[in-house]
Every structure is written in structure tokens, then in C-alpha cells.
Amino acid sequence: MAESGSAAPAAATWADLFAPQHRSAVAVLATGVAVFAISTYLTAASLPSAIDDIGGADLYAWVMTTFLLAAVCASMLVTPTLSRLGARTAYLGAFFAFGVGSLIGAVAPTMPVLLVGRVVQGLGGGLLTGLAFAVVRIALPERLWVRAIGFTSAMWGVGNLIGPALGGLFAQLHFWRGSFWLLVVVAAVVMVPTARALPHNRVAPVRNPPIPWWSLVAVALAAAALSVASLTTGTAATVTLICVGAASLFAFVGVDRRKGVGLLPRLTYVAGNPLKWIYLSVAVLAIGSTTETFIPLFGQRIGGLGPFAAGLLGAALSWGWSTSQILSTTFAEGSRSRVVRLAGPGVLGAGLAAYGALQSFDGAGGIAGWFVVLFVAGCGIGMAFPHIATAAMTITTDDAEAARASAGVNTVQMVANAVGSAVAGLLVSFGSSDIASARYLFFGFAVVALLGIAVAAASVGRRRPVPIVVEEAS
Helix, strand or coil: CCCCCCCCCCCCCHHHHCCHHHHHHHHHHHHHHHHHHHHHHHHHHHHHHHHHHHCCHHHHHHHHHHHHHHHHHHHCCHHHHHHHHHHHHHHHHHHHHHHHHHHHHHHCCCHHHHHHHHHHHHHHHHHHHHHHHHHHHHHCCHHHHHHHHHHHHHHHHHHHHHHHHHHHHHHHCCCCHHHHHHHHHHHHHHHHHHHHHCCCCCCCCCCCCCCCHHHHHHHHHHHHHHHHHCCCCCHHHHHHHHHHHHHHHHHHHHHHHHCCCCCCCHHHHCCCCCHHHHHHHHHHHHHHHHHHHCHHHHHHHCCCCCHHHHHHHHHHHHHHHHHHHHHHHHHCCCHHHHHHHHHHHHHHHHHHHHHHHHHHCCHHHHHHHHHHHHHHHHHHHHHHHHHHHHHHHCCCCCHHHHHHHHHHHHHHHHHHHHHHHHHHHHHHHHCCCHHHHHHHHHHHHHHHHHHHHHHHHHHCCCCCCCCCCCCCCC
């Protein structure tokens, strides 16, 4: 259980996190996130080869969008799953669903069947990432939370590093289905240590809430409208669908804040509470990360890279993410944590803008520049994310609300990834050439990242958690 009390928790080291009494739980949390991350970007790296084989180029962005929307829905099942099944069974069920979805993708004869597999994959993966954030509060003492979040979140970087490289390797070998077969094997193998690492009776200490269906419908409608907009040819139809997507996002906020139980915790909508700005900071970083879906495609089409090299190019963002995340959780404490929360979006935006500007440069020098600026962009994500997530976890001294705020980090990340993937596909469709498409995407998301500096500034105003009593919405 998490440590309680009014005194500040003692500083922890990495050795404390991997002490015998903690290392098994930490390994399970990290592995679940790593598997999800690997699947996300392994698929992105092998997808150009998949569409050459089974078709469905118009549905390129949908492969990611459907996966992430399913993950959002699954994240809503984290609390009831923990309450009813306990950590061990919940994790086993999540790995099983993930493996089944991977199997469907491995044998898919057409793109629609592949999308079905991605939905099932997303359901299992969404549970895995959601469980990681929910269980950390009840499996580890409070003084280890920042280290645990930093290490677990770094698995995104590790997974994103491994995923693009493996996906590109399978594509280079003309065996893109091997990407999915590998995930089937990994899911089956990981279930064995998972059955021993977690106790059956460890459950989330919060009340089992109903599922906020209307909020989910609004998010799904927004992502679907923006995704369909990328497939239309008429200006009027495209504008109409963009307006529908934007209106759905506004409707989500209106519906979610008026429900007794919404997709986000009630503290998000309490006047004067910085949680809304913390979540928006998470969303900015998550949206920036979705550019990685298209990097292997542009690497092949613009840079003339082979599938493996293009996969490594996609991993450059992750190298920066993983490296800076570990370093940031090591040195950024107190006021320095607020500095990296402000600097992160700016570094991300600068890296994305530089990548867009460098698209006209070819040859070895230009491609080397792509690797460097993508690494810088990834550093912006990694330096800020663990501190933003920790700020959400410590937003209040009320244990139940803190647990909801913590789980909300994963929810916001999944929603932002789903909507960001849809918007990415839309921006790419605006380009009249591959270079123009890349610039629309990376310049557009660079603007979002730079606006995130103002959002981060609003999120650091309150420095200490205070107990807040939240009234149920009528």
C-alpha cells in the first residue's frame, strides 16, 4: 500500500525501486507498457509493406486510430477489472486479449480484418497501460512513485525503440506478418511470470464507477469524423467533417463535466484546480508522439530508405524520449521539475518544426539531420512526462480522488493519441506531395507543442496538494 502521512516522503534511489520486495511488481508494470508500446510502433514500421500486400492505403491512419480508441474504452474498465478480478487475473486477461488480437492481425487477408485485430489488440493493450498507472499507487510506497512512473513510462521509449526496428526488419525480409506473430509469442510467454509476480487479492481502493458511455461516444465520434475527413475529396465535405470532429470534442467536455462519473475525474472540472492544465500538458506530449506513425512512411518515400532504416528513423524520437526520461527523473526535483515541465513542450515543438524544415534536404547529411532533430523532439516528451504524471497523482490528499486522477493520466494519453492519429492522417491528406504532407503534419503539430508551453505554465501554479471535497454533479 502507498505510504501515508503528512511528512514529505524520503528520497528514493533506483536501488530502492528494484529491491527484492518491489522488483517483481515493477517488472510486470513495465512489461505491460512495453508490450503495448512495441505493438504500436512495430505495426507502424511494417504497415507500408502490409498495404503493398493486402491493400487499404486509404485506411493507413485507421490502423492506429482504431487501436487507440479501443485502448481508451479498455482504460475505462481498469477499475472494475481490478475490483472484481484482482491484479493477477486482470493482467492475465489483458495479455490474453492482446495475444488474440495479434493473432488476428497475423492471419488477416484484408485491411478490414486487420482493423478488427487492432481493435482486440487495443482492448488488451489499453488494460495493460491502465493497470500500470492504477496499480503503482497500491503496489509501491509513495516515495517510489516518481521512480516507478519514470521507469514504467520509459518502457514507451524502449518499446518504441524496439518496435520500429523490428517492424522494419520484418518488412525488409518481406514478412510483415512476422510482426504480429512475434507479439503473439511475447504475450503468451509473459503470462507465465505474471501469474507469479502479482497477488490475486490486490485490488484498487476505489469505488467501482459506471462506464461513461456518452463521453466515450463523443471521443469516438470526434476521431471517426477527423479520420473520415482524410478520405474525402471535396472541400465542403472535408470542412464539414472537421467541424463535426471539433464539435464532438466540445461536446465531450460538456457531457463529461455534467455527468456524476465521467471519462475524467471530477477534479478536472473544479474551478481553480490545475488538474485540467496537467491533463492538457499530457495531451500535448501525447499528440506530438503520434507523428511517429508516419515517420517510417516518409523515410521510405522521401528519403529513399529501406524498411529497416526507415524503422530506425521512427525510433529516433523514442531514443530521445527514453534517454531524457531517465535523466529527468534522476536530477529534476523540486523547482527543477517545474522547469522541465515548461521546457518539454518547447523542445518537442522545436524538434518537430526542424524535421519539417529539413524535408527538402536529401543525401546522407539531410537524413542524419532527420535523426538528430527527431531525437531532440523525443527529449521534449521524455523530460516532462514523468513529472506531469506525478503532479496529477499528488493533486489531492484524498486517496480516492488521487487514484482517479492518476488513472486519468493514462486515459488522457490514450484519448490524445487517438485524436492525434486522426488529425495526423487529416494533415497528411492535405499535401499535394510527400514533402508537402510531411510539412503539414510536422509544422502543424509543432504549433500544438509550442502552445503547450502556455498550458504547462498554467499547470505549475499550485505546488502543494490540498484536500478537496468534490460534489457529485447532478
